Amino acid sequence: xxxxxxxxxxxxxxxxxxxxxxxxxxxxxxxxxxxxxxxxxxxxxxxxxxxxxxxxxxxxxxxxxxxxxxxxxxxxxxxxxxxxxxxxxxxxxxxxxxxxxxxxxxxxxxxxxxxxxxxxxxxxxxxxxxxxxxxxxxxxxxxxxxxxxxxxxxxxxxxxxxxxxxxxxxxxxxxxxxxxxxxxxxxxxxxxxxxxxxxxxxxxxxxxxxxxxxxxxxxxxx
Numbered sequence: 001x002x003x004x005x006x007x008x009x010x011x012x013x014x015x016x017x018x019x020x021x022x023x024x025x026x027x028x029x030x031x032x033x034x035x036x037x038x039x040x041x042x043x044x045x046x047x048x049x050x051x052x053x054x055x056x057x058x059x060x061x062x063x064x065x066x067x068x069x070x071x072x073x074x075x076x077x078x079x080x081x082x083x084x085x086x087x088x089x090x091x092x093x094x095x096x097x098x099x100x101x102x103x104x105x106x107x108x109x110x111x112x113x114x115x116x117x118x119x120x121x122x123x124x125x126x127x128x129x130x131x132x133x134x135x136x137x138x139x140x141x142x143x144x145x146x147x148x149x150x151x152x153x154x155x156x157x158x159x160x161x162x163x164x165x166x167x168x169x170x171x172x173x174x175x176x177x178x179x180x181x182x183x184x185x186x187x188x189x190x191x192x193x194x195x196x197x198x199x200x201x202x203x204x205x206x207x208x209x210x211x212x213x214x215x216x217x218x219x220x221x222x
Contacts, residue, residue: 032104
């Protein structure tokens with residue numbers, strides 16, 4: 001079992017507080033991805049591409065914060081098990097941003113290839129992203145609760161797990177539509193559509209992975 005000592009260890013506390021900045025930037029990545037889809041729905045490709053640029057910028061910012069956090073972990077004396085837990089949290093949050101960026105890249109490629117997203121698929125995508133947005137907000141709250149109320153962090157981890165299950169259901173709904181579309185026409189588009197859905201689903205999976213890490217940390221602190 002880990003030996004968390006948040007209130008007596010300034011370094012661990014600094015890392016947790018900095019992790020809030022990290023997940024805050026990840027949330028911005030997701031928000032710009034959401035805006036990109038909204039502009040695509042309106043066929044406003046110019047603004048969609050601007051949002052893609054912002055996704056990239058925020059993901060790079062998150063990556064810089066990640067490197068700073070890892071450097072902070074490498075300094076001073078932190079219990080090895082504590083360091084491992086924190087590192088998993090940091091890398092997990094970074095994975096969320098990375099998969100969101102990958103999703104944005106798929107959308108950018110669709111613009112370049114002049115593939116229009118069908119309205120039915122856009123509706124499912126927007127629903128998936130909405131669940132991801134709720135998940136990352138809950139992750140931020142959970143990290144806060146690690147310091148103030150670990151039991152609440154555990155409760156929120158269960159909510160994030162339920163949101164990921166909803167995304168799984170939405171993915172299957174999207175795939176049914178894509179496979180039907182592929183059978184009828186637009187076979188070349190289908191592969192890209194599926195890859196986009198898979199990247200979004202992985203983004204949600206990474207949210208669940210982070211919630212599992214937070215739950216593990218919280219349990220060790222109760």
